[in-house]
Amino acid sequence: MFKLNKDLELPPQLKWKFSYEPELLGWTIRARNYNTFVANCMFLFLSVALIGLSYVVYLVPAPGEGVMARVVIGFCFYMIFSFLILSVTHQRMNFAYRFTQSGVECCEWKDFPEWALKFLKWVAGITAIFFVFMATIDPSFLLGALIGPGGIGLTYLSMAYSKSYREMHTQYHHLIHEWKVFTQLAIATNREVVDLKYSTTMEGDDFVTNWNINIFCRRKQKEKVAELIRPFLSPGVPFIKAKVNVPLSTD
Known part of the structure; x- marks a missing residue:
């Protein structure tokens, strides 16, 4: 539908799970994922x-x-x-995002x-x-x-x-989330971030845990990213604008 600038290459240690599906949106970004x-x-x-x-x-x-x-x-x-x-x-972490009909994938890595x-x-x-x-x-x-x-x-x-x-100083992570698991979509008012909350049962647990994923966006693009995500979420999922509690910084 639209592309964000790609300036990072996905390392060979990470592979897209839904690579067989057409990409609706994808981009890479370097960000500080900490306070x-x-x-x-x-x-x-x-x-x-x-x-x-x-x-x-x-x-x-x-x-x-x-x-x-x-x-x-x-x-x-x-x-x-x-x-x-x-x-x-x-330090900065490298992020790569890929949206498809099945869900959102996020690859995180930090090379030496x-x-x-x-x-x-x-x-x-x-x-x-x-x-x-x-x-x-x-x-x-x-x-x-x-x-x-x-x-x-x-x-x-x-x-x-x-x-x-x-x-x-070397890390590789691959996060995979189907659209149905998300329980809230939020546009951060204080950072270029789209926040998605979801509930999941961790392996070995018998209770549901609430988590969130911060999607790092480039300048003035978080609204477009949120609007693309919104139709894929389950009916009734709240769509809000709120302050992100964890201060983040991006290129």
């Missing part, structure tokens, strides 16, 4: 603490270390750990950030060259070369070859 206000506060708090630690690093010089070397080492210390904090508190490894590798190389050059002027920069580029190199190695770290 971004809390994440911003955490990053601000940790950044302030990191500034204090960087200042402590600056105040405690090694023997023969000059003021300029201390400044550069403190700056490198701040940049390394600031990058690590940012990579933890502000290979770009971060390349970034660290380049930063380590550039700072190493800088410290070696500065060491020809002030030998104390040789110590900075060990702490700055050396620390970045160790960070790169821990990220590149740590299995647990890679698993923590």
Whole structure:
């Protein structure tokens, strides 16, 4: 019926269940599926603490270390750990949606950030060259070369070859919902999100649990998405506009 821009490719680990049915609507989007206000506060708090630690690093010089070397080492210390904090508190999840006559499918995935490894590798190389050059002027920069580029190199190695770290930053999920399970359709008034509530009995339970799925939309498209969904829902399902309780952010 209409297409939203597709800029992400579905990974081979995920396959559409209703791929044999014509697609009514489909799109991909990158979004933060968590409380971004809390994440911003955490990053601000940790950044302030990191500034204090960087200042402590600056105040405690090694023997023969000059003021300029201390400044550069403190700056490198701040940049390394600031990058690590940012990579933890502000991650994005990839989403792909596909609507058919049978229902809505949502594929969620987060690939390991290979770009971060390349970034660290380049930063380590550039700072190493800088410290070696500065060491020809002030030998104390040789110590900075060990702490700055050396620390970045160790960070790169821990990220590149740590299995647990890679698993923590890699996720694949496939959600499948038939239209009949939805009990409420809502257009978020505070975010570009369409919210669908549904009831289901979890495996091993003997009671019904209420859940919801947030459908991330691009700017000014949530109304169109909601209008497409509405005819497929069971008669009497409420269609409302309401504030989404979980703050979300999208590209």
